[in-house]
Amino acid sequence: MNRIKVKKIKFPAKVLMVLHSSGLTGPNKATVSLLKAMDKDKYKVDVACPRDGDLSKVLREAGIFRVPLEFGRNRDILTAIDLIRILKRNNYHVLHGHMGRVGPMICASGKMAGVPAIILTEHMNDSSHTWMREDKLRLRIHHLFHMLSNSILDRVIAVSECARISYIARQGMREDKVVTIYNSTRIMEDxxxxxxxxxxxxxxxxxxxxxxxxxxxxxxxxxxxxxxxxxxxxxxxxxxxxxxxxxxxxxxxxxxxxxxxxxxxxxxxxxxxxxxxxxxxxxxxxxxxxxxxxxxxxxxxxxxxxxxxxxxxxxxxxxxxxxxxxxxxxxxxxxxxxxxxxxxxxxxxxxxxxxxxxxxxxxxxxxxxxxxxFNPESAARKTEELYSDILRSKGYDLTEYA
Structure with a gap:
């Protein structure tokens, strides 16, 4: 499917962040800190996540727009259809998901919807979760899907340098396509x-x-x-x-x-x-x-x-x-x-x-x-720069705020 034809973006550019867990897990907490620090004049970030749960409540309190998207092991195809519909309806410029079981599905959905920039964040130092260590077939399938999604991805964000090195080694991805942006947390000045x-x-x-x-x-x-x-x-x-x-x-x-x-x-x-x-x-x-x-x-x-x-x-x-x-x-x-x-x-x-x-x-x-x-403002600026670099590389005009 062709990518979005319009090459000039009227800011703020539109980003859809996909979070598949409904709880305040470590990755979700770090993401919320990041979202609160994003420059809303440059990037308007919506979050697709489960309708109920602590995450949805925190996002609502922070004034971050939520797009209901349900996940489950037996509904990946339905989730992909819903995600493609959301992406097409809102003409997002950036799709930013997170690694894990649903990472390849997010990539494929972004590709089919024609989203210009597709990014995943890697939160693990080793993709071999406990359940996969005990099931070699599922582990091989998991790695295969991730290797296929690498051809779609524009960048992978690793939350530490050791995660970056580990991802490159096990997935065989080009080094310049995997960048490190550390997790951050709210600074308690008061x-x-x-x-x-x-x-x-x-x-x-x-x-x-x-x-x-x-x-x-x-x-x-x-x-x-x-x-x-x-x-x-x-x-x-x-x-x-x-x-x-x-x-x-x-x-x-x-x-x-x-x-x-x-x-x-x-x-x-x-x-x-x-x-x-x-x-x-x-x-x-x-x-x-x-x-x-x-x-x-x-x-x-x-x-x-x-x-x-x-x-x-x-x-x-x-x-x-x-x-x-x-x-x-x-x-x-x-x-x-x-x-x-x-x-x-x-x-x-x-x-x-x-x-x-x-x-x-x-x-x-x-x-x-x-x-x-490890402050949220630094992580937000680096993330925004990454979005901009990818969009520029695709021929999009970002000169309005450069």
Missing amino acids: HRVLDDSARTSLREELRFGENTLVVGTVGRLIKEKGHEDVVMAGRRVLHKYPEARFLVVGDGPQRAYLEALARKEGLADKCIFLGFRRDMDDVMRAIDILVQPTHRECPESFGLVLIEAMARRKAVIASDIEPFREIIKDGENGLLFSEKDVTALADKLTILLEDRAIVRLLAERAFCVVKER
């Missing part, structure tokens, strides 16, 4: 005004004292996230610092096991499992130190939770894996420990529990790094 009441409220709910040092870990409770390492390291440091407390925030298949482990190690009243929380801003304010103990087996490409904590002036400790090394310089703006090494993690925790001045210093440096490198 932390002194916002933190006190929320911090006090949640600590009172949990019966923590105002001066209690609280160590938190956030994420889906699966083995690859390494939460067991935090529980075992907590057992070691709490013998020396019994006044400290640990918070495990999130839910998942390992929750019952981890709670039983904490009870077995005598931490039942010192390691609190909060489950899934929607008030993550309040949770972040209540903690002092964030630990992210992810293992290499987890196909994580970026430490979004890390930069969320850093943006709220929290000291961070993370496993020494590639995605986290792009954010943290050990001893400068955070601490890294050898992956799966409980003793090393306990040693890093001890450093911070012994000296609150180090906690404050690392927290302030962490904030400065996020403000400089």
Whole structure:
């Protein structure tokens, strides 16, 4: 099908962002931060997403126009038909989707609708999700569809350099077609005004004292996230610092096991499992130190939770894996420990529990790094430049705002 014939664009140009998950997942939260920072005079971004769910609510509150689009394993063809209809009806200049199972379908829909620029964002460091590792046939089919979609794509955005390198290696895509634009998060400049009441409220709910040092870990409770390492390291440091407390925030298949482990190690009243929380801003304010103990087996490409904590002036400790090394310089703006090494993690925790001045210093440096490198405005400008470069390469006249 022919591409749109009109070569002169009247700004703002029209972008359709496709998000297939209805929840506030890490990728969706990063995307919302990006959308809020986009220059609406240059690009008007609509979001196609499921009608119901936390994501739709947040987009509505942010004043971002939503186009209902339903997804499901048994309705890919229907979703593609709906998406093609939406694209043709509104004459979008850019289609921006996200990798995963529906990525190839988004690409094919954009091609059939004649959208000038088609982009996907890669959020994973390894396409082999848990379900695919156990099903080699589905893994091969998944890779085949993605390789076919590469011929349609104008660019792939990787959310970290390690994700970029991984994608090029496993998909064989040209290096110049895969660019890195880091995820971003809202910067909490007004932390002194916002933190006190929320911090006090949640600590009172949990019966923590105002001066209690609280160590938190956030994420889906699966083995690859390494939460067991935090529980075992907590057992070691709490013998020396019994006044400290640990918070495990999130839910998942390992929750019952981890709670039983904490009870077995005598931490039942010192390691609190909060489950899934929607008030993550309040949770972040209540903690002092964030630990992210992810293992290499987890196909994580970026430490979004890390930069969320850093943006709220929290000291961070993370496993020494590639995605986290792009954010943290050990001893400068955070601490890294050898992956799966409980003793090393306990040693890093001890450093911070012994000296609150180090906690404050690392927290302030962490904030400065996020403000400089992982702010939404920077990500938005780079994304807008990418849209413009692709459209110009297709012969579209963007001189009106250049």
